[in-house]
Each structure stands twice: as structure tokens, then as C-alpha cells.
Amino acid sequence: MRTGLVAVAALTLVLSVGAGPAAAKGGEIGGSGNEYFRSDPAGAPTTVHQTFGLTDDGALVGDWDGDGVDTLAVRRGNRYHFKNTFSGAIANFSQSYGTVDDEVLVGDWDGDGVDTLAVRRGNRYHFKNTFSGAIANFSQSYGTVDDEVLVGDWDGDGVDTLAVRRGNRYHFKNTFSGAIANFSQSYGTVDDEVLVGDWDGDGVDTLAVRRGNRFHLKNTFSGAIAEKVVTYGRDSDHAFSGGLDAAGGTGLGVRRPPPAPEPAPAPDPQPPVFTYGTLRSGQSAHYLVEGRTSWEQLTRMPYMDLYMIPGYTFPWAVPSAGEYGAVGELMDFPSASYWDMIARLDRYELYDPSLPPDSQRYYYRTQRPTLHAPSAWVYVATQRWQDYARSSGTLITTGDFTRW
Structure with a gap:
């Protein structure tokens, strides 16, 4: 998928929503709310404002139909409700997979342009290439149980694979076999939230770090300086990434919590x-x-x-x-x-x-x-x-x- 990932807080196990020809990366979008704001390219004004699901749903982003556009899905327990458009309140289809306690990832695991699910149990990942059936198509062990996990197409071959984060060091895997990373990169600080996306449209997913509402986009796996810094959303938003059209590249999105209720007026000591x-x-x-x-x-x-x-x-x-x-x-x-x-x-x-x-x-x-x-x-x-x-x-x- 073209979508990068859900923001991953340091030392908190959060996953991204996966990509390749499909653009979304990783795992559940954090926070609450059912309002989503999206821009593409990253840093552009909001081009999509969508309401979907319930405020306490788990939320995912992926290209569920292979049209090159990343859309939403919501998770309720081990049931997932997928939306292929930006309008309407009804899911296009649903799937049950894994257990209610599984962590979930999204990626294009077979390079067919369609994002599907994977579940993580410890350092074991169970990948699904279709939306039917309860059995994984294949599995992989990678990293440790304490690692944070990212999903992306790190080599531009159209297949999303894993990376693990340890502090500000990232260990990238280009295949589903073997326990050794293909390469590593240091970027940002241990406290940064991180997203994944194809920020320059070259078909390769790279990192971005979020600080408040500023996103520091990296287009290569070398060097410590961001190629581009953009501002989007609010500090209180929960960020994710994903592509809004089939042209390639990844935009930014935010999930916005519902507004705080107005404080109740002080009771009148002598009301009528x-x-x-x-x-x-x-x-x-x-x-x-x-x-x-x-x-x-x-x-x-x-x-x-x-x-x-x-x-x-x-x-x-x-x-x-x-x-x-x-x-x-x-x-x-x-x-x-x-x-x-x-x-x-x-x-x-x-x-x-x-x-x-x-x-x-x-x-x-x-x-x-x-x-x-x-x-x-x-x-x-x-x-x-x-x-x-x-x-x-x-x-x-x-x-x-x-x-x-």
C-alpha cells in the first residue's frame, strides 16, 4: 500500500499500515473519534474529510480493492469492516481474522496491489493474502517481543515487509525468511512518533517522524536530516499515512478525537x-x-x-x-x-x-x-x-x- 503507517509512540507497541503498489502502512490508528482528515501530498491542505465507524473503533488504512487508493476500515474485536470509498457510512465488506487480543498489521504481502491483514503474537506474524478464511497464508518470526513494528516496501519491489524499531534505530527486512535484517538506519529520537510512506513517489517507503503537528519526512535510508518538513493537523490528533489517488506517493491523515463536552453549568442554589x-x-x-x-x-x-x-x-x-x-x-x-x-x-x-x-x-x-x-x-x-x-x-x- 502507499499509505505509510499509523503513528507509533516511543516505547509503546503500535503498528503501521502496510504498502507497495498499495500505499498504506501498518497497524491500528491510535486514539478515538470517527472523524478523519487527509491530505495528499503530505503537507497539502485537507482534501478528504470523512466520518466512519464509531468513536471507539479500532481504525486501519489500506488499499482494500487494488485501485491505488487507501481507504478506512474499522476493527471491532476480531471483526473488520472495510470501506472502499470516502463517502457513506456502510462498509463494503467484512472479515473475521485472528483473536480479539491480536495486534494487527496491514500490508500488500504478495505484491498484487491489494492490502490485507496480518496478526502479531509476540515476535511471530501470521499473514493473510485474501479476505476469506481464518487460516494464515504464511507466517514469519522476526525481532523480539518488545520491538515496535513497522510495515513498508523498503526496496520498491511492490511487496510490503517488516521492520523493527529499537529506540531510534530501525532494522529493515526485505523478505519473509531469515532472522537477520537486510539493513538498518538511525533516525530521529527515541521519543519520536514514526510513520512510513513513499514521500517522494519513487515506489520506496521510508520513514517520517512526528513532533507535535510537524512531520519530518525522510526519502532515503542514510543521513540524519529530513528532506522535507511539513505541518498538518493538531498536536492532539492521531496521525497516519496513506495515498488518496492512484498516482503514487503517500499523504498524511489524522484521526481527531471528539470535542470535550461543554462543562455543566454550576447548579442554581435556588432554581425556579x-x-x-x-x-x-x-x-x-x-x-x-x-x-x-x-x-x-x-x-x-x-x-x-x-x-x-x-x-x-x-x-x-x-x-x-x-x-x-x-x-x-x-x-x-x-x-x-x-x-x-x-x-x-x-x-x-x-x-x-x-x-x-x-x-x-x-x-x-x-x-x-x-x-x-x-x-x-x-x-x-x-x-x-x-x-x-x-x-x-x-x-x-x-x-x-x-x-x-
């Missing part, structure tokens, strides 16, 4: 109360709050349904997936009387704040957002009553008890 039933203006229990509020506001509470249950004349608030939600009134109370009023409402709703939600008779009190307040108290049906409302109750389709 969302009333949706008999406490609302004009209803039978409004006398409990009438003349005691500091302000009132008609509003909605998204993701909350109201149900009527046979035998009861008041509504039940049940959490839902509906964005429209329940209609009600926000009521706030003066600070001096706030907790006395909350206690008054608790007694009316038969809610005991010393008990957990499932131990309440009808409702538990919790905070939920509304359209006019980021947080408000609301009395929600306990799980038992939620289940009963959904199975035997009647949904108030307008969300408004006063229009029932």
Missing part, C-alpha cells in the same frame, strides 16, 4: 420551579403558591412528556426524546421564603427529600432545563409510574395540561 399541572394559574392547587412568587413565566421543558393516567385527575411528567416537551409555568420565590415554599410543594407532591427517587410514592424532584431557565425544579414520575403511564396512560399531545 416548573409547574405543569394543578399548581398552574387557574388550576385547583394554585392557591398553594398564589401571591407567594417573585416572578412567573410561561415556558416549555424539552424532552418531557405529560400523561394522564386512568383514575387520576392530574398529569404525570415522563422523560422523553421529544424536543417540544411539556408546557408549564416557571415560578420563583423570594430568597427569604424559598426553602419554606419548596418544602410546602414537597408535601403537596408527597415527596420526601430524604428518600431516593425509586422510594417515592408518586414523584421525585429533580432539575431540568427549560426554554427560559437553564435549570428548574420539576416533579417527575417515578420509574414505576413512568412505565405505567407509557403502557396504560394517555399522552397529552399538546404538552399542555390546561388544554387537555
Whole structure:
């Protein structure tokens, strides 16, 4: 494959996604996320932005159909789901291979232009040349169990083979027989992440080291100075390499983790109360709050349904997936009387704040957002009553008890 490899952190066993006429090199792309950004040639602006798989999938890159373009695959246990294009969410085909604990490599092991899988167990590698069957086509022992492993076409013959990394020293193998490396190279530092790719399009894969979002590309196996330095992505991205077209050469890609969730707002120590039933203006229990509020506001509470249950004349608030939600009134109370009023409402709703939600008779009190307040108290049906409302109750389709 034309794709180089997944970034390999120093002293961490990570593999690259393999290449030859096919361009991708090695093993699983690290990190999480299902957004992938790619550029070709290396250092160019992003030319492909793709979403594929789940955020916690293992991810691989390879030329799965021999068209000269490296695309994604995702790993779930020992099942691999391969994608041959940059669009759509459905895999083109799948394969099971190895065990859930195997480390996995990608490469063009037979020079046919199609990347396939291999699994590593210690220093033994089991290579598969097709996408069917559970038996390896051949195996090889190389290096030690502690080596980091890379995949690439080191001699330009169209077949991907192994290399092992020890610190900043790399030992390259051009065949699948024998325990002795064909040649070695020192490059970068022991702390560098490393990628593999055909950076100059000559058919030979060489190394690159990553430092932050800068990639130092080497086009030969001699000398300590990079031939080219490019910048791509963010420091927090997980990098890989692969070709985006059949013209040859290898580009860069990054897997981006999902954005961190927004921090939850600090809870309001005295939030208003969302009333949706008999406490609302004009209803039978409004006398409990009438003349005691500091302000009132008609509003909605998204993701909350109201149900009527046979035998009861008041509504039940049940959490839902509906964005429209329940209609009600926000009521706030003066600070001096706030907790006395909350206690008054608790007694009316038969809610005991010393008990957990499932131990309440009808409702538990919790905070939920509304359209006019980021947080408000609301009395929600306990799980038992939620289940009963959904199975035997009647949904108030307008969300408004006063229009029932």
C-alpha cells in the first residue's frame, strides 16, 4: 500500500499500515473519534474529510480493492469492516481474522496491489493474502517481543515487509525468511512518533517522524536530516499515512478525537420551579403558591412528556426524546421564603427529600432545563409510574395540561 503507517509512540507497541503498489502502512490508528482528515501530498491542505465507524473503533488504512487508493476500515474485536470509498457510512465488506487480543498489521504481502491483514503474537506474524478464511497464508518470526513494528516496501519491489524499531534505530527486512535484517538506519529520537510512506513517489517507503503537528519526512535510508518538513493537523490528533489517488506517493491523515463536552453549568442554589399541572394559574392547587412568587413565566421543558393516567385527575411528567416537551409555568420565590415554599410543594407532591427517587410514592424532584431557565425544579414520575403511564396512560399531545 502507499499509505505509510499509523503513528507509533516511543516505547509503546503500535503498528503501521502496510504498502507497495498499495500505499498504506501498518497497524491500528491510535486514539478515538470517527472523524478523519487527509491530505495528499503530505503537507497539502485537507482534501478528504470523512466520518466512519464509531468513536471507539479500532481504525486501519489500506488499499482494500487494488485501485491505488487507501481507504478506512474499522476493527471491532476480531471483526473488520472495510470501506472502499470516502463517502457513506456502510462498509463494503467484512472479515473475521485472528483473536480479539491480536495486534494487527496491514500490508500488500504478495505484491498484487491489494492490502490485507496480518496478526502479531509476540515476535511471530501470521499473514493473510485474501479476505476469506481464518487460516494464515504464511507466517514469519522476526525481532523480539518488545520491538515496535513497522510495515513498508523498503526496496520498491511492490511487496510490503517488516521492520523493527529499537529506540531510534530501525532494522529493515526485505523478505519473509531469515532472522537477520537486510539493513538498518538511525533516525530521529527515541521519543519520536514514526510513520512510513513513499514521500517522494519513487515506489520506496521510508520513514517520517512526528513532533507535535510537524512531520519530518525522510526519502532515503542514510543521513540524519529530513528532506522535507511539513505541518498538518493538531498536536492532539492521531496521525497516519496513506495515498488518496492512484498516482503514487503517500499523504498524511489524522484521526481527531471528539470535542470535550461543554462543562455543566454550576447548579442554581435556588432554581425556579416548573409547574405543569394543578399548581398552574387557574388550576385547583394554585392557591398553594398564589401571591407567594417573585416572578412567573410561561415556558416549555424539552424532552418531557405529560400523561394522564386512568383514575387520576392530574398529569404525570415522563422523560422523553421529544424536543417540544411539556408546557408549564416557571415560578420563583423570594430568597427569604424559598426553602419554606419548596418544602410546602414537597408535601403537596408527597415527596420526601430524604428518600431516593425509586422510594417515592408518586414523584421525585429533580432539575431540568427549560426554554427560559437553564435549570428548574420539576416533579417527575417515578420509574414505576413512568412505565405505567407509557403502557396504560394517555399522552397529552399538546404538552399542555390546561388544554387537555
